[in-house]
Amino acid sequence: MKPTTKTMSRRAFVGVSAAALASLALGGCAQTPVEEPTPAPEPEPEPQTPANDVAPETTTEPTLAPAQGAAVIAVFSRTGNTLALAEAIQTRTNFDLVRIEPAAPFPDDYDEMLTVGQRERDEDARPALADSVSSLADYDTVYLGFPVWWGHIPQIIRTLADRGDLAGKTIAPFCTSGSSSISTSVADLRELCPDATVLEGLTVTESGLSTRDTRAEEWLASLGL
Numbered sequence: 223m224k225p226t227t228k229t230m231s232r233r234a235f236v237g238v239s240a241a242a243l244a245s246l247a248l249g250g251c252a253q254t255p256v257e258e259p260t261p262a263p264e265p266e267p268e269p270q271t272p273a274n275d276v277a278p279e280t281t282t283e284p285t286l287a288p289a290q291g292a293a294v295i296a297v298f299s300r301t302g303n304t305l306a307l308a309e310a311i312q313t314r315t316n317f318d319l320v321r322i323e324p325a326a327p328f329p330d331d332y333d334e335m336l337t338v339g340q341r342e343r344d345e346d347a348r349p350a351l352a353d354s355v356s357s358l359a360d361y362d363t364v365y366l367g368f369p370v371w372w373g374h375i376p377q378i379i380r381t382l383a384d385r386g387d388l389a390g391k392t393i394a395p396f397c398t399s400g401s402s403s404i405s406t407s408v409a410d411l412r413e414l415c416p417d418a419t420v421l422e423g424l425t426v427t428e429s430g431l432s433t434r435d436t437r438a439e440e441w442l443a444s445l446g447l
């Protein structure tokens with residue numbers, strides 16, 4: 223699978239934030255308040271706490287290698303940034319990679335995309351998944367990637383959760399963004415999937431995307447999975 227990396231410019235993100243602010247001013251947003259219009263400073267890397275300190279079960283049975291299908295990388299990426307980060311993770315883990323794609327592709331035009339994204343958020347929409355999006359049922363751990371949209375997880379991640387794909391899983395979230403941290407999205411996931419274990423997330427900003435290999439490596443090591 224070939225990534226199509228088209229990096230959204232900081233100017234574009236400022237446009238996002240301005241559009242979000244305008245929407246709020248019009249009283250159209252019934253959701254959690256949108257991010258400040260001025261992008262926050264480059265977020266510090268998330269605290270690297272050991273995420274899963276459950277001791278491996280000991281057994282007298284012959285020890286088998288971990289099942290190949292136990293973990294999966296599931297990624298939604300509209301313009302390729304988060305996909306590039308997902309591929310850096312895949313290179314280091316060799317896990318399967320599943321693309322989370324909408325049934326109706328998002329517009330290429332940036333302004334149209336803002337309109338669609340804002341409407342989905344205002345309506346707490348659940349954009350339909352493409353039929354090709356494989357079930358994650360066979361996996362215990364999901365490395366879940368998405369861009370930060372309006373400070374939060376994109377609505378299509380909520381569709382995936384509604385389908386039951388994240389229930390009871392260990393979720394290791396990672397994102398790309400213009401500047402926002404993943405922290406609000408981690409909170410979204412914990413609320414959305416109360417029976418899942420949501421680990422510390424990884425944020426890589428667009429301007430820091432060239433460091434994704436190192437960032438992915440450090441984050442994977444910190445998870446202790």
Ligand SMILES: Cc1cc2nc3c(=O)[nH]c(=O)nc-3n(C[C@H](O)[C@H](O)[C@H](O)COP(=O)(O)O)c2cc1C
Nearest residue numbers: 299300301302303304339369372373399400401402
């Ligand atoms: C609808 C929309 C909303 C966005 N909201 C934010 C935001 O709140 N904070 C931020 O830092 N970046 C925001 N961005 C920028 C994206 O998170 C950033 O460009 C990301 O790297 C895109 O990832 P992708 O190429 O995988 O789609 C937004 C972009 C779009 C299209």
